[in-house]
Amino acid sequence: xxxxxxxxxxxxxxxxxxxxATAHTPFRTWRLLLWLVIAIVVVDFGWIVxxxxxxxxxxxxxxxxxxxxxxGLYVSLGLTVVGMILGVIVGLVIAIMxxxxxxxxxxxASLFIWFFRGTPLLVQLIFWYNMSxxxxxxxxxIPFGPTLASWDTNSVxxxxxxxxxxxxxxxxxxxxxxxxxxxxxxxxxxxETAEAFGMTKARALWRIIIPQAMRSIxxxxxxxxxxxxxxxxxxxxxxxxxxxxxxxxxxxxTFEIIPMLLVAVLWYLLITSILNIxxxxxxxxxxxxxxxxxxxxxxxxxxxxxxx
Amino acid sequence: MTAFVQPDGINTKxxxxxxxxxxxxxxxxxxxxxxxxxxxxxxxxxxxxxGSGKSTFLRCINHLEAIQKGxxxxxxxxxxxxxKNDRLEKLSANGIAKQRRKIGMVFQQFNLYPHMTVLQNxxxxxxxxxxxxxxxxxxxxxxxLQRVGLLEKADNYxxxxxxxxxxxxxxxxxxxxxxxLMLFDEPTSALDPELVGEVLATMKDLAKQGLTxxxxxxxxxxxxxxxxxxxxxxxxxxxxxxxxxxxxxxPQHPRTQAFLSRFL
Numbered sequence: 001x002x003x004x005x006x007x008x009x010x011x012x013x014x015x016x017x018x019x020x021a022t023a024h025t026p027f028r029t030w031r032l033l034l035w036l037v038i039a040i041v042v043v044d045f046g047w048i049v050x051x052x053x054x055x056x057x058x059x060x061x062x063x064x065x066x067x068x069x070x071x072g073l074y075v076s077l078g079l080t081v082v083g084m085i086l087g088v089i090v091g092l093v094i095a096i097m098x099x100x101x102x103x104x105x106x107x108x109a110s111l112f113i114w115f116f117r118g119t120p121l122l123v124q125l126i127f128w129y130n131m132s133x134x135x136x137x138x139x140x141x142i143p144f145g146p147t148l149a150s151w152d153t154n155s156v157x158x159x160x161x162x163x164x165x166x167x168x169x170x171x172x173x174x175x176x177x178x179x180x181x182x183x184x185x186x187x188x189x190x191x192e193t194a195e196a197f198g199m200t201k202a203r204a205l206w207r208i209i210i211p212q213a214m215r216s217i218x219x220x221x222x223x224x225x226x227x228x229x230x231x232x233x234x235x236x237x238x239x240x241x242x243x244x245x246x247x248x249x250x251x252x253x254t255f256e257i258i259p260m261l262l263v264a265v266l267w268y269l270l271i272t273s274i275l276n277i278x279x280x281x282x283x284x285x286x287x288x289x290x291x292x293x294x295x296x297x298x299x300x301x302x303x304x305x306x307x308x
Numbered sequence: 309m310t311a312f313v314q315p316d317g318i319n320t321k322x323x324x325x326x327x328x329x330x331x332x333x334x335x336x337x338x339x340x341x342x343x344x345x346x347x348x349x350x351x352x353x354x355x356x357x358x359g360s361g362k363s364t365f366l367r368c369i370n371h372l373e374a375i376q377k378g379x380x381x382x383x384x385x386x387x388x389x390x391x392k393n394d395r396l397e398k399l400s401a402n403g404i405a406k407q408r409r410k411i412g413m414v415f416q417q418f419n420l421y422p423h424m425t426v427l428q429n430x431x432x433x434x435x436x437x438x439x440x441x442x443x444x445x446x447x448x449x450x451x452x453l454q455r456v457g458l459l460e461k462a463d464n465y466x467x468x469x470x471x472x473x474x475x476x477x478x479x480x481x482x483x484x485x486x487x488x489l490m491l492f493d494e495p496t497s498a499l500d501p502e503l504v505g506e507v508l509a510t511m512k513d514l515a516k517q518g519l520t521x522x523x524x525x526x527x528x529x530x531x532x533x534x535x536x537x538x539x540x541x542x543x544x545x546x547x548x549x550x551x552x553x554x555x556x557x558x559p560q561h562p563r564t565q566a567f568l569s570r571f572l
Contacts, residue, residue, distance in 0.1 A: 201401055
């Protein structure tokens with residue numbers, strides 16, 4: 001029936017219809033030209049940078065694996081990992097408090113987020129480091145009652161603890177909002193179903209809500225992790241020997257400022273690149289239930305194709 | 309397959325007792341004094357126009373919604389409350405969760421857990437909430453999947469199934485906890501017309517096996533065939549109830565007549 005109609009439209013007469021399988025892509029001259037121009041500019045720029053003596057590439061190579069630099073790298077990575085883990089844990093607690101129907105809990109969470117997001121991280125770090133000028137002694141005591149234990153603040157707040165506490169609490173404030181957004185994004189019917197099946201709130205959160213929220217939590221968390229790595233460079237101001245501080249300590253001696261900064265830059269880039277790859281895998285993992293064909297028996301697809 | 313027949317033939321106390329149930333949102337009164345008894349093994353179908361309060365009443369039975377006045381008891385438990393020192397006290401969320409474990413529920417939007425496979429969906433509550441042995445739970449789950457005709461979909465994710473298949477999995481999931489009572493909240497309303505039949509067939513099968521069911525639906529045909537009793541609700545009250553052939557075949561109340569006339 002359709003043959004009669006389509007034959008009129010077919011110009012060649014060779015086929016009754018124009019099957020899209022026979023379509024070809026024409027050669028795009030302008031596109032190739034644009035590619036060529038861009039490629040030349042990029043290669044030329046690379047050539048200039050590589051051959052500019054002011055960049056001091058031999059110095060970069062010399063110090064890239066310097067023990068001081070590697071030590072600083074470990075400190076930066078360690079701070080990032082510890083700060084991020086604590087940040088996520090505290091952030092999760094704050095997010096749950098923020099969503100609680102209890103006014104005290106949600107009020108405290110809002111206050112926490114308001115303060116730690118609202119002030120610069122650099123200032124927070126300096127405050128933590130200088131705690132002793134505000135509170136010379138730290139003690140555990142019953143409010144308005146006797147003191148149980150007491151420490152000299154300077155013995156507790158080292159550059160290390162100040163850096164960890166500062167980074168973790170600041171991160172927690174951001175993570176709390178990211179996690180809260182993720183939890184809200186899960187269909188309300190899921191929590192209701194878990195409730196109807198007699199799950200406790202904690203179990204419903206852990207088994208049903210959080211795994212689904214992860215899909216919208218992971219991408220911004222990857223962002224946070226990458227900014228966290230760079231934020232660790234701020235701890236150099238409180239004499240914490242991180243990656244940036246280590247290269248600074250070298251160029252203060254050798255005056256090779258640019259090459260040493262390049263060492264740090266290349267390390268930061270290398271780490272963030274590795275993290276990007278890791279993030280892709282994690283995203284694929286939490287999106288696995290989304291792929292329509294995941295786990296579907298393959299032979300079905302084959303027979304479908306054959307029947308066409 | 310006699311697992312769903314409750315062995316308390318001597319005890320004639322209803323499984324579900326609702327007395328003078330009132331429920332309002334802000335100033336909108338949704339339920340205005342519902343009295344209903346459901347006996348063990350009985351299939352009760354609640355019919356009524358949209359906004360009649362039938363879904364709300366169903367959700368009050370397992371305390372997904374709190375009622376403001378009256379009393380609902382399921383198998384001797386007043387869901388959401390307990391008596392302590394002769395006074396009624398509200399239970400904590402986790403206390404309510406414990407009481408709900410003998411009630412299965414099927415939702416209009418299926419609400420399968422999208423991040424779990426079909427099999428994981430079914431064993432989640434038996435293993436995680438009821439503490440059943442995992443291996444046995446998987447065996448039970450496979451038996452239930454066989455019954456709803458979806459055994460070969462055990463390892464698929466919900467998104468890979470049609471609406472009708474998802475709802476049949478949701479039914480199997482609710483049965484996996486061996487409920488004393490099953491609540492169906494408009495189980496076919498979100499389905500394409502050609503998929504309604506397979507879900508209704510599964511439900512009829514359950515009804516025949518003596519499972520106690522309360523079904524809120526618009527499917528008059530299902531009510532006629534499978535119900536022991538049909539309850540017609542309108543404006544937050546029960547207008548009329550009785551055997552399906554009486555309520556559907558020969559409705560007495562003008563509002564029931566008006567509602568049913570649209571389906572003839």
